[in-house]
Amino acid sequence: xxxxxxxxxxxxxxxxxxxxxxxxxxxxxxxxxxxxxxxxxxxxxxxxxxxxxxxxxxxxxxxxxxxxxxxxxxxxxxxxxxxxxxxxxxxxxxxxxxxxxxxxxxxxxxxxxxxxxxxxxxxxxxxxxxxxxxxxxxxxxxxxxxxxxxxxxxxxxxxxxxxxxxxxxxxxxxxxxxxxxxxxxxxxxxxxxxxxxxxxxxxxxxxxxxxxxxxxxxxxxxxxxxxxxxxxxxxxxxxxxxxxxxxxxxxxxxxxxxxxxxxxxxxxxxx
Numbered sequence: 096x097x098x099x100x101x102x103x104x105x106x107x108x109x110x111x112x113x114x115x116x117x118x119x120x121x122x123x124x125x126x127x128x129x130x131x132x133x134x135x136x137x138x139x140x141x142x143x144x145x146x147x148x149x150x151x152x153x154x155x156x157x158x159x160x161x162x163x164x165x166x167x168x169x170x171x172x173x174x175x176x177x178x179x180x181x182x183x184x185x186x187x188x189x190x191x192x193x194x195x196x197x198x199x200x201x202x203x204x205x206x207x208x209x210x211x212x213x214x215x216x217x218x219x220x221x222x223x224x225x226x227x228x229x230x231x232x233x234x235x236x237x238x239x240x241x242x243x244x245x246x247x248x249x250x251x252x253x254x255x256x257x258x259x260x261x262x263x264x265x266x267x268x269x270x271x272x273x274x275x276x277x278x279x280x281x282x283x284x285x286x287x288x289x290x291x292x293x294x295x296x297x298x299x300x301x302x303x304x305x306x307x308x309x310x311x312x313x314x315x316x317x318x319x320x321x322x323x324x325x326x327x328x329x330x331x332x333x334x335x336x337x338x339x340x341x342x343x344x345x346x347x348x349x350x351x352x353x354x355x356x357x358x359x360x361x362x363x364x365x366x
Contacts, residue, residue, distance in 0.1 A: 133255050134158040136177035138168035138194065139217065140187050144240075148181065151244055152251075165189035169197060173207040176277040179254055184218035184229075191216050192232055199233040202317070207279065213254045217242070267302040269359060272341065272348065274302045283341060293318060294337045297330075301349065301359035310356040330357075 135152055139145040140163045149159050160175050162168040165186045171177065180198075184191035195216065201208035213235045218225065221239040229237045236250050267274040273282045276299055281288045290298065296318045301309065315321040315330055334349050334357055341348040350358050 132156050132158050133178040134160060134175070135251065136160045136162065136168060136171055136175070136180040136182075138162045138165065138180060138186065138191070139183040140164060140185070141183070144183070144217075147244075148247075151248070155248060157251075163187075165191070165194045168194055169208070172198065172209075172212065176209065177212065178258060179213040179215070179235075179251065181215050181217055181251075184216055184220065184225075191218070192228065195229075195232050195234060202320075209276070211258075213258050215250065215254065267299070269302050269305045269348075271344075271346065272298075272302070274299050283346070284344060288340055290337070290340065291333075293333050294340070297333055297337055298341070298349075298359070301357060305359035306361070308352045308356055308358045312356075314356060 135157050137145060137148055137152070137159060139148065139161075145161060145163065149161055153159050160171045160177055162171055165188050168180070168182065168186075172180065182191040182194055186194070195214050198208055198212055198214060199210055201210040214233070215236040215238060216229045216234045217238050217240065218229075219240045226237045235254055238247055238250065267276070271284045274295075275281075279295060281290055281295060281298055297314065300314065300317060311330055315327070319329060321327070334351065338349040347361070348359055350361050352358060
């Protein structure tokens with residue numbers, strides 16, 4: 096193949112990769128913390144390419160999630176929340192373009208897939224039209240086979256650096272409230288608050304800009320997909336239940352701005 100893998104995985108690690116589990120990280124790459132290495136999803140149906148990339152990325156300190164088809168790749172995106180994805184275009188059950196479309200079409204609120212997940216397409220098609228097609232569908236980068244592993248590693252590191260700086264990445268903290276979009280958890284004073292899917296989508300949206308007033312039309316369109324508010328009380332009933340759950344200690348969250356919409360809190364925010 097291109098260049099030999101520098102280190103082979105153990106049988107246990109190989110089995111973990113086949114099951115879509117995380118491979119244990121080893122030597123940290125410069126700029127990476129050893130206790131929290133980035134997680135990369137690798138979706139590749141060719142066994143030799145999959146093993147080559149998994150071996151080398153793991154040796155460079157990344158945690159790996161491995162899939163051999165689009166369906167398994169989407170499942171891992173929905174349940175493991177990788178920091179980025181390397182996706183082969185020629186998958187057996189659907190094209191990498193289709194997987195990319197599904198990622199970018201996710202609403203990022205009610206859906207479990209983060210639509211901003213960086214995606215690198217890997218393919219043997221090196222024509223200009225193929226590259227343009229990938230970028231038009233939302234690819235962050237496009238790598239043609241055969242490729243240089245050091246160059247791919249550099250592209251991965253650059254994308255992860257940019258991803259860390261994007262707005263809304265990571266946990267959202269508003270006073271004693273913490274919302275973790277990736278883990279889909281909400282904590283108040285350290286205790287988990289049990290929320291329905293729509294309640295979580297509502298608090299996540301409001302927590303992004305906690306003092307901003309979101310109009311009812313905006314929230315209904317973003318979270319429920321409504322084209323206009325009309326006379327529905329769906330938003331008001333969800334906001335009321337969410338306010339009650341977050342107000343058990345006397346905190347005032349989910350403020351109703353009469354005739355306009357909702358904001359998470361009034362006044363300044365203690366982060």
